[in-house]
Amino acid sequence: TTAITSVALGACLIEKHFTLDRNGGRPDDSFSLEPKELQQLCQGAKTAWQALGHVDYGRKSSEQGNAQFRRSLYFVKDLKAGDVIDESSIRSVRPGFGLPPKFYDEILGKKVTRDIVKNRPVKLEDIN
Known part of the structure; x- marks a missing residue:
């Protein structure tokens, strides 16, 4: 009805x-x-x-081992503390140990809080 x-x-x-x-x-x-x-x-x-149903966007315990197959953001070049993150600084790659790709646009233009070594996963504490 x-x-x-x-x-x-x-x-x-x-x-x-x-x-x-x-x-x-x-x-x-x-x-x-x-x-x-x-x-x-x-x-x-x-x-x-x-x-x-119930919407839950969090990862289930059964999915924890799948992080290696997910994509996440990684720094693709060395950066010094205070450098601005641009398109040439980060990339979405596997494994999924950094920030999810959905944050890509949000972190562009932000500054890094510490010296960054190439191939490091992007973490919230790295961004100002």
């Missing part, structure tokens, strides 16, 4: 008319949910909510 689909799209509140008997003669009875239908709606909404 539309109500259940709305849960999958992020709705956290559903308004429905409820009646114990559609033949009760009240104005909303003809289009209101009866107890069994409300139960089905609640179960469907709960199932849809659970299907959304």
Whole structure:
């Protein structure tokens, strides 16, 4: 139903008319949910909510050994403390022991906090 689909799209509140008997003669009875239908709606909404799952971008313990196969940022030339990081200073390579490549644009233009030796993984403490 539309109500259940709305849960999958992020709705956290559903308004429905409820009646114990559609033949009760009240104005909303003809289009209101009866107890069994409300139960089905609640179960469907709960199932849809659970299907959304839980987002977790962290690494699982089972993935810890896979760092060597991931990419990360590495310094590709020697730098002195205070030097500015530019495109020629860093590269995304394997293994994944440095900052993830998603930080590439963020660290361009930053200064290094210490002397850097070529082929060292980029770490947060290296960047000012």
